[in-house]
Amino acid sequence: MEKIINIGGMTCAACSKAVERTVKKLDGVIRAEVNFPMERLFVEFDPAKVRISMIKEAIKKAGYIPIEEKDTTLDKNKERKQKEEKRMLTNLIVSAIFTIPLLIIAMGHMFGMPLPEIIDHSKNPINFAIAQLVLVIPSLIAGRKFYIVGFKTMIKGSPNMDSLIAIGTSAAVIYGLFALYQISIGNHMYSKELYFESASTIITLILLGKYLEVRTKGKTSEAIRKLMELSPKKAWIIQNDCEIEIEIDEVEVGDIVLVRPGEKIPVDGVVVEGNTSVDESMLTGESIPVEKKIGDKVIGASINKNGMIKIRAGKVGKDTVLSQIIELVESAQSSKAPIARLADVISGYFIPVVIIIAVISGVLWLLSGKDIIFSLTIFISVLVIACPCALGLATPTAIMVGSGKGAEHGVLIKSGEALEKTHKVDTVVFDKTGTITEGKPKVTDMFSNEIDENELLMYAASCEKASEHPLGEAIVMEAARRGITLGTVNNFTAIPGLGIEAKVNEKDVLIGNKKLMTDKGVDISLYQTKLNEYSKQGKTPIIIAIDGKAEGIIAVADVVKINSKRTIKTLHKMGIKVVMLTGDNKNTAEAIAQQIDIDKVFAEVLPHEKSSYIKELQREGRTVAMVGDGINDAPALAMADVGIAIGSGTDVAVESADIVLMKNDIIDVITAITLSKATIKNIKQNLFWAFAYNTAGIPIAAGILTLFGGPKLNPMIAAAAMSFSSVSVLLNALRLKGFKPYI
Secondary structure, eight states: OEEEEEEEOOOSHHHHHHHHHHHHTSTTEEEEEEETTTTEEEEEEOTTTOOHHHHHHHHHHTTOEEEOGGGOSHHHHHHHHHHHHHHHHHHHHHHHHHHHHHHHHHHGGGGTOOOOGGGOTTTOHHHHHHHHHHHHHHHHHHTHHHHHHHHHHHHTTOOOHHHHHHHHHHHHHHHHHHHHHHHHTTOGGGGGOOOHHHHHHHHHHHHHHHHHHHHTSOOHHHHHHHHHHHSOSEEEEEETTEEEEEEGGGOOTTOEEEEOTTOBOOSEEEEEEOOEEEEOHHHHOOOSOEEEOTTOEEOTTOEEOSSOEEEEEEEOGGGSHHHHHHHHHHHHHHTSOOOOOHHHHHHHHHHHHHHHHHHHHHHHHHHTTOOHHHHHHHHHHHHHHTOTHHHHHHHHHHHHHHHHHHHHTTEEEOOHHHHHHHTTOOEEEEEIIIIIEEEEEEEEEEEESSSOHHHHHHHHHHHHTTOOOHHHHHHHHHHHHTTOOOOOEEEEEEETTTEEEEEETTEEEEEEOHHHHHHTTOOOGGGHHHHHHHHHTTOEEEEEEETTEEEEEEEEEEEEOTTHHHHHHHHHHTTOEEEEEOSSOHHHHHHHHHHHTOSEEEOSOOGGGHHHHHHHHHHTTOOEEEEEOSGGGHHHHHHSSEEEEETTSOHHHHHHOSEEETTSOTTHHHHHHHHHHHHHHHHHHHHHHHHHHHHHHHHHHTTHHHHTTOOOOOHHHHHHHHHHHHHHHHHHHHGGGGOOOOO
16 A cells, blocks of 8 residues: 655655654555655555554654645645744744844954943953843744754654754853853853854854745645646536536536637537637647637637537546646656755764764763863864854855846746756756747748739738637738738638638638638649648648639748757757657657757657656656746656746746746756856855864864863864854855856
């Protein structure tokens, strides 16, 4: 049996490993995998040996919270995350408000800042110390979760980042209390050894990092919510010759559903009465409405444009195309492996090692004959110098600066995870319509034998002016661009799926495809070569006949965006393979691919099949970025290692993606990749400096110099080293402000 359990209270990758380890110990559990970003446990188990209640109890014992199913709905998840974000922000503000005056009191005198006499360190050292103690307490309360989780996980034998934060700041506070005691008995020299501000500053900075992490977690539920909103809530069905409005959930297979012009089609089915054109762009990504007649299939959530139709419901509920897309998005997002944050990996080894060194150092000095104060100083010095203040800054500061630079260049990066993954991309998959191409048809070519091009366009545009077809709109726009005056139109008739018949300036005009001309007995043999040529180029040829004679062709196509060729050329220079994935016909797709030098084409791909093509590339060992703008791209965007949405695309595509190109320009794919490479390089440098000072200082803090007659490391120096590592990390992160795209 398989089950997904939502889990609360996890703060890092070490937490997810602790849950996995605990659940796997249960007899009967076959497999346990935690998706940390999604906060979900996938568990496969034998129900004869272990129950869900036992698994949930094991999760609780590990220190985490299994969330009940009634609380995992989209609304409940959103509400819970909003509460968590609000709580984080409140704690951050509280901690920061009290940390600033604490820093001024503790360190202001070092920079010549005067303090009131009542709390002056030289005149009233006890008041000086008590003021700092009072100010550190709100920060400790604001960061209470670090202590609850950190100490609990340490007791369970799975220390995480919270454990080191808890131990380090506790050590600073304990040492501060020890110094306060010394001051109270007259040892005023200890007024220089109060480390309350270290604890408060660490908590504030770590809270900042945690808040940023909560803010940038993927909004997966929003993507699914947008998909669900596409489906109409009610439908009109024909029952006993009466029209009845019912809830969408009540529609059954075989029901005859009435759909009026402008309404959304409620379910998948087959047209049984009427003709119309249907806008399927929200599902297929294609901008041109599809003509529908009796016997044609229609897709739920697509829009009926201009004719009343009746359909027989074929697929309802979870079987509809839209529901399958929703399921694919959920599945793809849930299957994303948790990001391996380098800080967590290092801290997995670093945390226990530091604790062991601190304990052993203190005990050995005690056994060697040193007093308890000396040994305690050694113990605290090791923990203070190893305290992960810079580690907490290393990733979020680089991400803040990197994300800011991205926004400057029109690239919205939605999480630190997206930044990490993007630098590894070696294959970029592009959707065609609206991504590589403009998404709107335009007149590309005109061919005529005897009449002038402008005259041909006048007849065509005059007829199409009365039509709402996108191909017709392209012809009308071209006539307007050329300043052509349109003729007088009479007897206008739209022939569904074929074209238009009308009188223009008292001449009989036919506009449409080959079938229309054949049906009306118009000879098009002179134009056959051109018709084939345009079709091979991926263009739609429209034939114009006047008074029964074919006079010319107007070719309409969705044209390639200006920067598409340049983008693909640059990707090739970077050693990245380029693939096109489209629902469009093979001829059109291959013509465009050849035009802009795309490596591989997958054409005529159905919406629910797109994610399987991404999987195929991933099975080849490739790290895949998917670039798209349609709802039909949402599962592929979610399945890809990195989903990149065009900003002008649908809300669902934007929500499903990791990165959004706000300027609607695919050249920014280059910006995203190069920015990711620069940011990850910066994060690795930050992590190095975050540990370099601390780890180099640990042997000195442990008293190695004292063995050779040197001084022991004062905790203040340890704190200074810790602070210096933080400053170096911040300065290094600020270097990203000089980032320029590689274009």
